[in-house]
Amino acid sequence: MTFALAVDCGLVVLVLGMAIWTIAARTTFPAVAGFVAYGLLLTLVWMRLAAPDVALTEAAIGGGLTGVLLLGATSRLRATAQSAAAERPSAPFRLIVAGLCTLISAAIAAVVLLLPDPAPTLAPEAGAKLSLTGVGNAVTAVLLAYRALDTLLESAVLLLALVGVWSLAPDRFWGGAPRSLALRYRDGSLSLLGQVLPPIGIVLGVYIVWVGADAPGGKFQGATIIAAMWVLTMMAGLQNPPELGRAWVRLILVAGAAFFLAAGIAGFWLAGAFLAYPPGFAKPLIVAIEAALTLSVAATLGLLVAGPSARPVRT
């Protein structure tokens, strides 16, 4: 067994162990903590699969923001946890479900083992047209040039999810600020972290967006880091979430998708097709769209964590 394979085996054992812990833990808090560790381990798996762009996304969202969201929900739901534990399904039922899930796993494993060889791939085609887009990172080229429509729809889906979350607010609070994220038991260290880390994190986030054109990185990864910095300052109690009815909040949220859509429609006249970029202008357009999307995605992710309005509008 080679060294690399031994490392992979060790990683798989850790990932599976953490996944089993996440499902089997008796209470919610350790399960969610296990899920965060699971996300960080998956980041290493993605590196082993030669996908650093995905690894960055998984670390920032899978391990980071999802963890914050789930931990916040855990602490607010603590009182209901006890009553629900009594409704645990019976042992025979669980046994049947376990059997069926094992079957599904076995079927997927069989598919993995029977994948065609040589594997079909779009890598040569993605590489061949890379010079036309002006970007050096093939994943960014797929996201913003070849399959730009997917990314445009995704930025719309993010907004739809936010509208869904906002619509859960009671009528009397509509347009008001979400509940404060500030932790009740916070000491000086969190406050210090909330002041020292954001300047570094924001520079890092912008850097990751910028290098995303030619190296691993991109707007989603960078925007998530910026969003995480915002959430950190809110959790440290240094600032409160904004009122959701304000015009400037709405403007920042839709700016990215609106600019992307406008650039796509302009493609009809400038390059003959929706979301087509005029020759020679692909790179500047892609960077401009990424910049606009970064701000909007960061704001959307932060407000998704903050949740619906929970206070009346201040007049």
Place this chain on the structure above:
Amino acid sequence: MSGTTLFGLCAAVLVGLGLYGVIVHPQVLRRVVAFNLLGAGAFLLFGVVARRGAEAGMGGDPVPQALVITGIVVAFSATALAVGLLLRLRAVRAAEDADR
């Protein structure tokens, strides 16, 4: 067996584990966590397919990789919506209990 195949088998087990958690857990929040576990397994399958398609000097096929990046972000927004619904449901139930 290569490391890539090993990760593929790992992903298959993760999907089964997550599905079990989604069906069996009595608490809704735990089901949301289990669903995310399942989703991560499905994404990993994409990663394995991408890695097998390594060609033209790239470590993997960039198309499935880009799909996974989109998927992770959408999965987060869906999780946020699920958590929002859950918290609202609890607030409504608490208000109903208080009325009784």
